[in-house]
Amino acid sequence: QQQVKQSPQSLIVQKGGISIINCAYENTAFDYFPWYQQFPGKGPALLIAIRPDVSEKKEGRFTISFNKSAKQFSLHIMDSQPGDSATYFCAAFGGNTPLVFGKGTRLSVIA
Amino acid sequence: DAGVTQSPTHLIKTRGQQVTLRCSPKSGHDTVSWYQQALGQGPQFIFQYYEEEERQRGNFPDRFSGHQFPNYSSELNVNALLLGDSALYLCASSLAGLGEQYFGPGTRLTVT
Numbered sequence A: 001q002q003q004v005k006q007s008p009q010s011l012i013v014q015k016g017g018i019s020i021i022n023c024a025y026e027n028t029a030f031d032y033f034p035w036y037q038q039f040p041g042k043g044p045a046l047l048i049a050i051r052p053d054v055s056e057k058k059e060g061r062f063t064i065s066f067n068k069s070a071k072q073f074s075l076h077i078m079d080s081q082p083g084d085s086a087t088y089f090c091a092a093f094g095g096n097t098p099l100v101f102g103k104g105t106r107l108s109v110i111a
Numbered sequence B: 001d002a003g004v005t006q007s008p009t010h011l012i013k014t015r016g017q018q019v020t021l022r023c024s025p026k027s028g029h030d031t032v033s034w035y036q037q038a039l040g041q042g043p044q045f046i047f048q049y050y051e052e053e054e055r056q057r058g059n060f061p062d063r064f065s066g067h068q069f070p071n072y073s074s075e076l077n078v079n080a081l082l083l084g085d086s087a088l089y090l091c092a093s094s095l096a097g098l099g100e101q102y103f104g105p106g107t108r109l110t111v112t
Helices: none
Strands: A004-007 A010-014 A019-025 A033-038 A045-050 A056-059 A062-067 A072-077 A086-094 A097-101 A105-110 B005-007 B010-013 B019-024 B031-037 B044-050 B053-057 B064-068 B074-078 B087-094 B107-111
Touching: A004 A086, A010 A019, A019 A086, A019 A105, A033 A062, A045 A056, A045 A062, A045 A072, A072 A086, A097 B044, B005 B087, B010 B019, B019 B087, B019 B107, B031 B074, B044 B064, B074 B087
Parallel strands: A010 A105, B010 B107
Antiparallel strands: A004 A019, A019 A072, A033 A045, A033 A086, A056 A062, A062 A072, A086 A097, A086 A105, B005 B019, B019 B074, B031 B044, B031 B087, B044 B053, B064 B074, B087 B107
């Protein structure tokens, strides 16, 4: 049973557009929700993270929206650039559960 | 400030052999977690070490074992390698096992 469900599997966005990736979870003990960016052949890099006590967190062009009642959270990338082309993973952590990852979204930003 | 480092970068082993992978955590971090990432998949948690003890373990067989040293560095050992063990092995460090984990570049293991 997958603890974090991520969609879409792949995403193509025009340069300057908004990229949106969604995740859902079931375990209400989760209390930390990070997003990671991974380029081919590299390790995942922590991009931005949120805790359930806030509904939104913004860092530069990256925003996490969090809906505790729906047990969903999403990553928005504003003004998407070709350099943002990578695989993005949502994850969740908390309770006695270690960091668990979604299956990833492969983002391609085209000019 | 050095981030998480891993060695070697790449490794090719034969089925049935044993392998040891190494990880040095980010400066100031005391907890090391290991993950296996198959091609096209998200990282899967193997185990976590804190204060030189295995604190948590994922759904991996006993062929996977580890160690943490007093300087917080860590090793991952895999015995009796199977073709299915081919993957990118990632080490992540954190402070006191918190969720904010920083990953190394990984070791690409190929089993032939």
